[in-house]
Amino acid sequence: MTRMVETTYRDALREGLREALRTDERVFLMGEDVGSYGGCFAVSLGLLEEFGPDRIRDTPLSESAFVGAGIGAAIQGMRPIVEVMTVNFSLLALDQIMNNAASLLHMSGGQYAVPLVIRMTTGAGRQLAAQHSHSLEGWYAHIPGLRIVAPATLEDARGMLAGALADPDPVLLFEHGSLYTMKGQLAEDAGAVDIDHAAVRRPGTDVTLIAYGGMLGRALDAAEALDADGLSAEVVDLRTLRPLDDATVLESVRRTHRVVVVDEGWRSGSLSAEIVARIQEQAFYDLDAPVERVCSAEVPMPYARHLEQAALPQVEDVVAAAHRTKG
Amino acid sequence: MAEFTMPSLGADMDEGTLLEWLVHPGDQVRKGDILAVVDTSKSAVEVESFAAGVVDALLVEPGTTVPVGTVLATLSEAGGAPAPVPPAPPAAPAKRAKRAKRAPQPPRQQPQQAERVHSPLVRRDAQALGVDLAQVPGSGKGGEITREDVRHAAAAAAPAPAPAAPAPAAPAGERARVTPYARRLAAELGVELGAVRAADGATVRAEDVRAATRGAPALPAPAPPPAAAPGVDPMRATIAAAMSRSKREVPHYYLANTVDLSRALAWMHERNRDLPMDRRLVPAALVLKATALAVAAHPALNGFWVDGAFRPGSGVHLGVAISLRGGGLVAPALLDADRLSLEELMAGLKDLVVRARGRRLRGRELTEPTITVTNLGDQGVEAVYGVIHVPQVALLGVGKVVERPWASGGMVGARPVTTMTLSADHRVTDGFTGARFLDLIDRHLQQPEEL
Helix, strand or coil: CCCEEEEEHHHHHHHHHHHHHHHCCCEEEEECCCCCCCCCCCCCCCHHHHHCCCCEEECCCCHHHHHHHHHHHHHCCCEEEEEEEEHHHHHHHHHHHHHHHCCHHHHCCCCCCCCCEEEEEECCCCCCHHHCCCCCHHHHCCCCCCEEECCCCHHHHHHHHHHHHHCCCCEEEEEEHHHCCCEEEEECCCCCCCCCCCEEEECCCCEEEEECCCHHHHHHHHHHHHHHCCCCEEEEECCEEECCCHHHHHHHHHHHCCEEEEEEEECCCCHHHHHHHHHHHHHHHHCCCCCEEEEECCCCCCCCHHHHHHHCCCHHHHHHHHHHHCC | CEEEECCCCCCCCCEEEEEEECCCCCCEECCCCEEEEEECCCCEEEEECCCCEEEEEECCCCCCEEECCCEEEEEECCCCCCCCCCCCCCHHHHHHHHHHHCCCCCCCCCCHHHCCCCCHHHHHHHHHHCCCHHHCCCCCHHHCCCHHHHHHHHHHCCCCCCCCCCCCCCCCCCCCEECHHHHHHHHHHCCCHHHCCCCCCCEECHHHHHHHHHCCCCCCCCCCCCCCCCCCCHHHHHHHHHHHHHHHHCCEEEEEEEEECHHHHHHHHHHHHCCCHHHCCCHHHHHHHHHHHHHHHCHHHCEEEECCEEEECCCCCEEECEECCCCCEECCEECCHHHCCHHHHHHHHHHHHHHHHCCCEEHHHHHCCCEEEEECHHHCCCCCCCCCCCCECEEEEECCCEEEEEEECCEEEEEEEEEEEEEEECCCCCHHHHHHHHHHHHHHHCCHHHC
C-alpha cells in the first residue's frame, strides 16, 4: 500500500525538478532569481545548494536572451528547463518561443528538434495587477509546434515535468499562481504522468463543466454546489491545452448534453472559444442547450481586491451558467 | 387556449383521418376525455384530450385526412386565467381548417397560405411577445414581417398580460425552438415535435420530448416512416418498416422452455365450474398473469431501447398481439397487467380483443406497451420465435397447449404442456436474465391459486 504524504503544489513541483536534475545530467534550470533567491515563488528553493551553480543558473532580466540560450542548449543536446516569472513577461520572449522554438524543427527539415521546457506562472487572484496576472496560455495553445500543459492537481504538479522533458519538442508548463500553496495528500512514490489526455475529475450526468489550471477548483466547488441543487455535474480537467484531447471532452458531452466551459482567459478568441467550436463541430446533435462560457471580464486585471474578484470567474457564476443550460 | 392536434398513434403514422367528433363546440371536457375517433392505417382510435377546458372550435370535418400535428380543435380554459396567446379572430379557424384539408404535407411545414418565411429574430420576438405571426400584416420588402410589425402587433394587443411561463410550445403556425439533441431524440422516438410542449414555454429540450412519450399523444414508435409503394396495404408497410428495423438493429437472442400446465388447467377448470359463462377464465389469462408477474420481477425486460440506452417502462403494460380479420395485427396494451386480479385481467383481455377487432382502440393502449406477448397456439404451432416490437426489448411467444408424455417424479404420464419462447434484446439483457424470467413464469404457473 502506497504511503500518502501531506504536501503542497509548490513542493510537488520542486520534487519534480529535483528528480529530473538527479536522473538526467543534461537537465539544468535557469531563469530570473531561480538560484540564490530560491525562485520568485520559491519553487527552486534549496536546489542551488543541492545541485550547484552550473545546473541552477540565475539569469539577467532579459527573457528573450535566456529563452534563446535555452533553445540553443536544447538544440545542442541539453535538456534545459527555463523558468519565466510570469506569462506576461514571456511576451518579451515570444519571438524566441514562436519564431525559433516552435518553428526550427519544421524550418530545418526535421534536422533540429528543440527539447526545451519553459515553466511559467499564470493567472490572477493575488493582487498583482495588470502586468503579472493574465492567463495567456490560450495564446500559446494557438501555436503549432508547441505542447501546452497546465497542472491543476498535486499529481500533475509532481509528474508533468517528466513527461514534458521526455517530449522531443518544446513544452510550455503553466503553473497557476494561486495554486502554489494548495495542500493535499500525494502518494510518496508519485512520478511521471501522462500528458496526452484530459481527465474526468468528477463524474456526473446532467452537465459537463470543462476547466483547467486555476479554474479546476472553482469548477469542482461549483459541482458540489450544483449537487445540492439536484444537478449532477461532471468536471473535465483539460490538463493539456495543446494538442486538445477532444475525445474525452466529447464523450462527456455525449453523456450530459449540456456544457459550461470555465476559462480564466478573456473570452474573445480564447481557448474556451476553441473548445465550444469543437463541441459544435463534433457533437452538435448531442447538445440540449447552447454551450455556456464563464470567462474573465475583458479588462486589464485590476489591482483592487474587490475589482479583481469581480473580474474573475467565480463559483456562483459557474453555478448560474450550469442552471441556464437546464432551461 | 389549448390545441387538440392529430396525434401520432403507433409506428410510422404521419397522417390520419378524422372519422367522428364525439364533442361539440361549447362542451366542457376533462383531461382524458375522448374527443374524436381517428382512423390510422391500423385501426380506428379514440383520441383522448390531454387538456381540460371548453371546446372552442372544431377545425376539421369528419372524413378529412390531415398530417400529424394538425390542429383539429381548440379548447379554451374554463374560467381560468386569460389565455397567454391572444385568441385568433373568428375568421382564422375556418381558414386554418381549409388549409389543413390540403393534405398530405409534412406536418412541420408551414401551411401553404402562410408560406411566408420569417427571420429567426422575428420568430423569437413574436414568441417572446406572444404574437401570432399569421395575424400580423408585414410592412417589409415583399410583405415581410419586420421586428417593428411584431412590436406593433404586441402593442395593439396591449391589455393582454405578458405571456405566462407555461405557454404552449409556440404560437399557432410557428415552429418552436428545439435543441439539436431534442430534435434528434424526437426523431428516434417517433415523437411529433409539434405536439411537444416546452416546460419553460420557450425551448423544447430533451426532457420535454421524453415527457411527451410518457403522456399522450406522442409515443415511442421510432421506426422511420415506411416508404409504402403504391398499392401496398398501409398496415403491411407499417409492419414491414418496424420489423425490418428490429431485425436490422436489435441483436435478438432466443430461449425456450416447455411448461407443464396440468396444475394450472386443473385449477382453472375447477374454478370455472362455479362461474357463469361470461366470467370463466381461459388459459391465456393465466399465462398473461404469470407473465406480468414475472415481468415485474425482471424490469430489465420491460421498457424501451432509446437513444443508445435502456429506459425502463413506467409499469407492466403487456402488449397482446391480436390478429385482425382481413390480415395484419395490432398489439395493444393491457395496462398495469401485473396489478390486475385474474378476473379483471380476463375482462380486460376480452374487451381489448373486441375493440381491436372493431378497430376502436385508445391511444394509450397503442402507445404504451412495454413488452409484447404473442400467442399463436390457436393457429396450431408449438413454438413462436418472434421479432421484437421496437423500441421494446423483449417479446414472449406462447405455443399451443398439447398433451405430451411428461416425466415427473420418475413416472411418465400424459400432461398438457406449452412451449414458451423469449426473444430478447441482447443490448439490454443476457441469456441469464431471460432464463430466470422464463423459469419464473413456469413457477407462477405451478401455483395457479396464487395468481
